[in-house]
Amino acid sequence: MYELFFEEFNKKVPITAEEQEQIKHYLTPKKLRRKQYLLQEGDVCKFIAFVEKGALRAYSVDENFTENIIQFGLEGWTISDLYSFLTEEPAVYNIDALEDSELVLISKSAHEEMLQTIPKYETYTRLNITGAYLAMQRRITTIISSTAEERYQDFINLYPHIAQRVPQHMIASYIGLTPETLSRIRKKLSSGK
Amino acid sequence: MYELFFEEFNKKVPITAEEQEQIKHYLTPKKLRRKQYLLQEGDVCKFIAFVEKGALRAYSVDENFTENIIQFGLEGWTISDLYSFLTEEPAVYNIDALEDSELVLISKSAHEEMLQTIPKYETYTRLNITGAYLAMQRRITTIISSTAEERYQDFINLYPHIAQRVPQHMIASYIGLTPETLSRIRKKLSSGK
DNA sequence: CAAACCCCTTGATTTAAATCAAGGGGTTTT
DNA sequence: AAAACCCCTTGATTTAAATCAAGGGGTTTG
Numbered sequence: 001m002y003e004l005f006f007e008e009f010n011k012k013v014p015i016t017a018e019e020q021e022q023i024k025h026y027l028t029p030k031k032l033r034r035k036q037y038l039l040q041e042g043d044v045c046k047f048i049a050f051v052e053k054g055a056l057r058a059y060s061v062d063e064n065f066t067e068n069i070i071q072f073g074l075e076g077w078t079i080s081d082l083y084s085f086l087t088e089e090p091a092v093y094n095i096d097a098l099e100d101s102e103l104v105l106i107s108k109s110a111h112e113e114m115l116q117t118i119p120k121y122e123t124y125t126r127l128n129i130t131g132a133y134l135a136m137q138r139r140i141t142t143i144i145s146s147t148a149e150e151r152y153q154d155f156i157n158l159y160p161h162i163a164q165r166v167p168q169h170m171i172a173s174y175i176g177l178t179p180e181t182l183s184r185i186r187k188k189l190s191s192g193k
Numbered sequence: 194m195y196e197l198f199f200e201e202f203n204k205k206v207p208i209t210a211e212e213q214e215q216i217k218h219y220l221t222p223k224k225l226r227r228k229q230y231l232l233q234e235g236d237v238c239k240f241i242a243f244v245e246k247g248a249l250r251a252y253s254v255d256e257n258f259t260e261n262i263i264q265f266g267l268e269g270w271t272i273s274d275l276y277s278f279l280t281e282e283p284a285v286y287n288i289d290a291l292e293d294s295e296l297v298l299i300s301k302s303a304h305e306e307m308l309q310t311i312p313k314y315e316t317y318t319r320l321n322i323t324g325a326y327l328a329m330q331r332r333i334t335t336i337i338s339s340t341a342e343e344r345y346q347d348f349i350n351l352y353p354h355i356a357q358r359v360p361q362h363m364i365a366s367y368i369g370l371t372p373e374t375l376s377r378i379r380k381k382l383s384s385g386k
Numbered sequence: 387c388a389a390a391c392c393c394c395t396t397g398a399t400t401t402a403a404a405t406c407a408a409g410g411g412g413t414t415t416t
Numbered sequence: 417a418a419a420a421c422c423c424c425t426t427g428a429t430t431t432a433a434a435t436c437a438a439g440g441g442g443t444t445t446g
Contacts, residue, residue: 060338062338066338068334068337068338070330070333070334070337082323082326082327082330083330086323086327092334115316119315122312122315122316122319123308125319126315126318126319129319129322129323130275130322132326133275133322133325133329134275134276136326136330136333137263137275137276137329138276140263140329140332140333140336141263141285143333143336143337143369144261144263144336144366144367144369145253145259145261145369147433148432148433167393167394168394169392169393169394173337174337175337176336176337176338177433177434178433178434178435179393179394180395180434180435180436181432181433181434182394183395183396184395184396184433186394186395187395187396340402340403341402341403360422360423360424361424362422362423362424370403370404371404372423372424373403373404373405373406373424373426374402374403374404375424376424376425376426377403377425377426379424379425380425380426
């Protein structure tokens with residue numbers, strides 16, 4: 001139920017069995033069916049979600065109803081609309097499941113209580129958000145200075161297994177391309193040009 | 194010398210005069226002249242820099258010697274090659290001053306000691322990196338789903354005063370455009386089209 | 387089992403932005 | 417004070433990617 005969560009936690013901050021028991025009280029398991037929403041835009045985001053099993057995505061929808069995927073959430077990853085979570089303003093992102101999934105949710109009050117009472121949780125959170133920041137910085141660097149093909153290559157190098165679990169059109173959206181362009185790039189790359 | 198640093202610190206985490214004195218021991222003031230490097234790619238980044246006064250930029254250089262600006266650093270902001278700082282691998286970014294500047298540097302050892310001994314410093318760091326993450330997430334959302342004009346508008350809305358302190362070609366680089374394109378957008382926007 | 391849906395690819399055309407070139411004007415350096 | 421440099425703009429052309437359209441094939445639903 002929380003196996004992977006504590007495995008990842010211990011990678012970042014080793015904790016005792018006692019601390020683990022303490023933290024468990026703040027965690028809420030949740031299952032999602034494929035295509036089921038975890039968060040819809042306009043609602044306040046009231047949790048941080050850790051993915052024990054499955055795959056999620058976070059995306060915004062623009063005025064042409066185009067979905068822009070900003071984040072995937074696979075096993076071991078954390079996903080949220082963090083701005084909404086922290087400020088309690090309405091979310092701008094939607095989050096739903098790409099396959100049946102099992103999550104560990106941390107509510108706002110649990111989050112704040114643990115920050116106050118469990119120093120290793122604050123360290124875990126700082127390291128988590130630092131890792132997310134670095135991933136995003138790297139991503140911006142790539143997006144700003146790369147061709148479409150380079151973007152796809154970079155994505156595949158970074159996440160070799162995601163392509164098998166996520167539709168091509170979602171990968172295209174995530175890296176800022178159209179599905180047709182991605183299709184042409186894939187053809188070109190596979191024919192060795 | 195550390196006035197703005199503690200002002201920003203207290204905004205995030207109020208600290209006592211005693212804690213402030215304690216933290217002061219870990220801080221190192223530094224002045225940079227305009228165009229002077231703080232960091233060059235290939236060197237390990239050994240500090241986190243807080244900008245008391247002035248303006249800096251962080252950028253990478255691609256194989257065509259094109260500079261891609263990933264971050265500006267104005268008063269009140271923190272700037273570093275964080276990946277290099279944390280992993281001690283060679284930096285991929287350069288950081289230099291756009292005007293004469295005064296900084297507060299935090300070395301790796303100071304950073305780690307304060308994390309261990311001053312809980313409010315860990316909170317300050319977590320809140321800092323969380324803010325940076327949210328800014329970057331918002332930026333990725335904009336870059337992926339906007340036209341060139343929308344990108345510039347968004348930049349100007351977010352940072353109305355930066356345009357007066359930073360050359361246009363650097364703003365163009367930061368938002369992923371060429372100077373010529375930015376110039377045409379500015380002309381179009383100012384003529385009310 | 388058929389209809390409906392979804393994913394992906396391909397071709398043709400359009401378009402937003404890049405690239406290349408040139409020049410005006412202000413600032414900095416010698 | 418002049419040369420050198422830098423910033424910015426504009427025009428012309430090219431190009432990478434988007435858009436539009438169409439269709440094949442697999443999966444899901446009724």
